[in-house]
Structures are given as structure tokens and as C-alpha cells.
Amino acid sequence: MFKLIAILLMLLDHVSWIFADVWGQEIYYIARSIGRLSFPLFCYALARGYNRTSNFLNYFLRITIMAIGTQVAFETAFYIFDFPQYRFYNVLITFSLSLVVLAGMDLIENSSLDMMINLRPLSSEGEVTKHFSPGGIRIPRWTGQVLGMIFILLALFLTRFIQPDYNFYGIATIVLFQRIDQNEVKYEKTLRKDLKKRRWNKYFLGFLLLNVLNVLPAYKDLNHYGTWIQMWSVLAVFLFPLYEKEAKPSQAKRIFFYLFYPVHFVLLLWIKYILKI
Numbered sequence: 329m330f331k332l333i334a335i336l337l338m339l340l341d342h343v344s345w346i347f348a349d350v351w352g353q354e355i356y357y358i359a360r361s362i363g364r365l366s367f368p369l370f371c372y373a374l375a376r377g378y379n380r381t382s383n384f385l386n387y388f389l390r391i392t393i394m395a396i397g398t399q400v401a402f403e404t405a406f407y408i409f410d411f412p413q414y415r416f417y418n419v420l421i422t423f424s425l426s427l428v429v430l431a432g433m434d435l436i437e438n439s440s441l442d443m444m445i446n447l448r449p450l451s452s453e454g455e456v457t458k459h460f461s462p463g464g465i466r467i468p469r470w471t472g473q474v475l476g477m478i479f480i481l482l483a484l485f486l487t488r489f490i491q492p493d494y495n496f497y498g499i500a501t502i503v504l505f506q507r508i509d510q511n512e513v514k515y516e517k518t519l520r521k522d523l524k525k526r527r528w529n530k531y532f533l534g535f536l537l538l539n540v541l542n543v544l545p546a547y548k549d550l551n552h553y554g555t556w557i558q559m560w561s562v563l564a565v566f567l568f569p570l571y572e573k574e575a576k577p578s579q580a581k582r583i584f585f586y587l588f589y590p591v592h593f594v595l596l597l598w599i600k601y602i603l604k605i
Contacts, residue, residue: 329570329573329574330369330373330567330570330571330573330574331369331373331574331577331585333369333567333570334366334369334370334373335366335585335588335589335592337362337363337365337366337369338363338366338367338370338589338592339592340359340362340363340366341359341360341362341363341364341366342363342592342593342596343359343596344356344359344360344363345360346414346596346597346600347596347600347605349605350605357557360557361557361560362560364557364558364560364561364564365560365561365563365564365567366564367419367494367498367501367561367564368501368505368535368561368562368564368565369564369567369568370419370423371498371501371502371505372505372564372568372571373571374391374423374426374427374502375502375505375506375509376505376509376571378427378430378506379506379509379510384427384431387427388424388427388428388431390586391420391423391424391427392424394420394586394590395418395420395421395423395424397590398418398420398589398590399417399418399421401590401594402415402416402418402590402593402594403415405593405594405597405598406597409597409598409600409601410601411597411600411601414597416492416493417490417491417492417493418492418493418589418590419492419493419494419498419589420589421490421492421493422487422492422493422494422495422498422499423498423502425483425486425487425492425499426483426498426499426502426503428479428480428482428483429479429480429483429484429499429502429503430502430503430506431476431479432475432476432477432478432479432480432483433476433480433503434476435472435473435475435476435479436472436473436476436477436480437476483499484496484499487499497538497542497558500538501535501538504534504535504538505531505535508527508530508531508534512526512527512530528565528568528569531565531568532562532565535561535562535565536562539558539559539561539562540559542558543556543558543559
């Protein structure tokens with residue numbers, strides 16, 4: 329249900345954007361405001377996925393390959409349908425670069441726990457939580473910290489250079505959700521309502537602050553609704569608990585969720601091209 333809601337909200341957001349000329353400004357802003365809730369849902373799923381994957385390399389490669397394939401599909405559609413005004417670098421690139429930042433942070437933070445690391449970040453108890461390399465390459469602690477810094481700086485440089493969808497704001501959102509999920513006590517195991525409330529308060533207040541900081545640079549244009557529209561995405565936090573009830577998807581569902589993003593966007597461009605609107 330969680331991912332289904334996320335893709336339906338994304339569909340609404342893209343339909344309202346691509347066919348903006350079809351309806352009035354009021355309907356456009358209402359639809360896009362609702363559609364803004366989709367992005368934090370995907371960010372939350374990615375953050376949770378990162379914290380729970382046992383094979384980071386496989387997770388990273390899966391997202392990266394999809395990001396490259398999606399961009400190829402988009403560029404082809406932009407060229408064939410002659411829609412340069414819709415050209416952008418897809419959000420999966422942002423997700424891929426975010427994973428690099430998270431990996432770098434883990435290497436810096438956790439390699440200090442042991443004199444030698446196996447390219448695998450360790451928890452405070454010394455438990456191996458995920459693999460960064462097949463076969464496990466042993467490197468000195470300081471090398472792991474330097475490597476972590478390189479990961480982060482490289483990801484930020486590529487973000488600045490490529491300018492993918494949601495940009496640094498997207499990376500900051502994923503890092504925020506991942507840190508809260510990692511550091512907060514799992515209330516499901518304790519059944520303590522205070523821990524549950526504290527976790528969701530941190531998500532809401534942290535994401536609210538991030539959105540405010542995202543708006544502030546445009547303070548000269550605060551009267552324009554388009555400046556504030558992303559603030560509606562904060563309401564997506566109230567949908568996060570649905571993720572806890574999400575069953576592990578089958579292989580067919582996993583493929584569907586991965587392909588929906590590029591396929592639906594290209595189809596929308598094709599429909600606009602055919603209808604000439």
C-alpha cells in the first residue's frame with residue numbers, strides 16, 4: 329500500500345505538470361501540492377532500505393543501473409517528441425548519489441571503531457550490518473575514513489555538476505530520514521508509545537525545518553505560491569507508518585515499481601505529443 333500510494337501521488341504530480349495548460353492555475357496548484365507528498369515517501373523507503381540491506385553494493389548498483397536506463401529513456405523521449413522544456417535529470421540519480429553519501433558517512437563513523445575494517449560499516453556493538461565489497465577488502469582505519477570523505481565529496485560534486493531532480497535538498501532529505509531511523513530505538517520491539525511518538529516527531533520537525541531552510545533562499549519571492557509548494561510535502565510524514573505494514577514485495581512487484589517511473593513519464597509525453605496539447 330505504501331509504495332502504491334507513492335507512485336499514484338507521483339503520477340498525479342507528473343500529470344499536473346505535463347498537462348498544466350489543460351486546466352486552470354488553481355487546479356494545477358492543488359494537484360501539484362498533493363503530488364509533492366510522493367517524494368518524501370520514496371526517500372523514506374530508500375532510507376529504510378539502506379539501513380536494512382545486507383548487501384550495499386547490490387542495492388547501489390540496482391538503483392544506479394535504473395537511473396542510467398531511465399535517463400536514456402527520458403533523453404530519447406525528449407528528442408523524439410521534441411519536448412526540451414521537460415528535460416531534466418531523473419530523481420533516481422539523486423537516490424544513487426544519496427547512497428554514496430550514506431556509505432561515506434558510515435565509513436567515516438564506523439571505521440573509527442576498529443583498527444582494521446573490511447569495507448563493512450560496523451554497529452556500535454561490532455555487528456556487521458552490510459557489505460560494501462564482494463570478498464571484503466581489508467583496509468586500515470584511516471584509509472576507511474579518507475575513503476568515506478572521498479565518497480561524500482565526489483557525490484556532492486556530481487550533484488552540483490549534474491543537477492539531478494531535487495538536487496541537494498533530495499540528498500539532505502534521505503540523510504535526515506536515514507539518520508533518524510538508524511539512531512532511534514525501534515519502538516516495535518518495546519511497544520512503548522513514547523518512543524513511537526518521539527520517532528515520528530523527529531521525522532516531522534526535522535523535515536519541516538529542512539523545508540523551511542529550502543524556502544528561505546527564495547525569500548524575495550515568498551508571495552509566489554510556487555515558492556511554498558514543496559512545504560506541503562511535510563504532510564507525507566503522516567503516511568510513513570504505512571511502511572511498517574508493507575509486506576516484502578514479490579519479484580514481479582519489485583520490477584513493476586522500478587519500471588513505473590520511466591514508463592509512465594514517457595507515456596505521458598507520448599500522449600501529449602499525440603494530442604498536441
